[in-house]
Amino acid sequence: MKGLILTLIWFVIFLTVTIVILRLRRRKKPFKFFMAVFIGTLPLFIFSYLMTPTDLYFLPSSFVEPCAIVDFLYGLVVYVLLFHNFWDFVYAGPMGFSAGLLVELERVGGRGGSTEELIAYFRRDGQVDKIFGRRIPNLLHGGYIAMDNEVVRLTRKGRVMANLTCFLKRLVCAGEGG
Numbered sequence: 357m358k359g360l361i362l363t364l365i366w367f368v369i370f371l372t373v374t375i376v377i378l379r380l381r382r383r384k385k386p387f388k389f390f391m392a393v394f395i396g397t398l399p400l401f402i403f404s405y406l407m408t409p410t411d412l413y414f415l416p417s418s419f420v421e422p423c424a425i426v427d428f429l430y431g432l433v434v435y436v437l438l439f440h441n442f443w444d445f446v447y448a449g450p451m452g453f454s455a456g457l458l459v460e461l462e463r464v465g466g467r468g469g470s471t472e473e474l475i476a477y478f479r480r481d482g483q484v485d486k487i488f489g490r491r492i493p494n495l496l497h498g499g500y501i502a503m504d505n506e507v508v509r510l511t512r513k514g515r516v517m518a519n520l521t522c523f524l525k526r527l528v529c530a531g532e533g534g
Contacts, residue, residue, distance in 0.1 A: 359431020462518035
């Protein structure tokens with residue numbers, strides 16, 4: 357149980373440090389920053405595990421794992437998986453491809469935008485990214501957007517997701533286009 361409790365504490369610290377630093381200074385490559393903060397907290401997690409008693413001064417004996425290495429490895433694996441889930445969440449949510457399209461549609465408002473305008477939003481160095489080009493049919497099928505004479509507009513469902521994505525992008529300072 358000690359490993360799990362310390363994992364949760366260090367993951368909250370990781371989230372707090374990440375969000376605070378990103379709010380103070382935007383990073384061009386936030387994933388490298390996420391990894392650096394995570395790797396920086398690993399020795400602190402290990403140190404805190406080694407320097408605290410098995411009962412953390414408050415756990416009843418029935419909550420103490422008798423094998424310290426099992427307790428430590430369990431906590432370490434859970435910490436790594438929490439970080440991985442955070443990374444996946446940020447990539448799929450506020451920095452994801454489809455979410456970027458929804459945010460762009462929200463930005464242009466009720467007038468909507470053509471598929472060419474939406475694809476152009478993700479154009480890099482004059483080339484169209486094929487990954488983004490296939491997202492429009494997926495968003496249409498999912499009910500997030502509606503098309504009328506080549507004009508794309510958000511549906512109610514799409515607007516909810518776009519606003520949620522905007523909030524999450526601001527929270528992790530993802531910036532334009534993910």
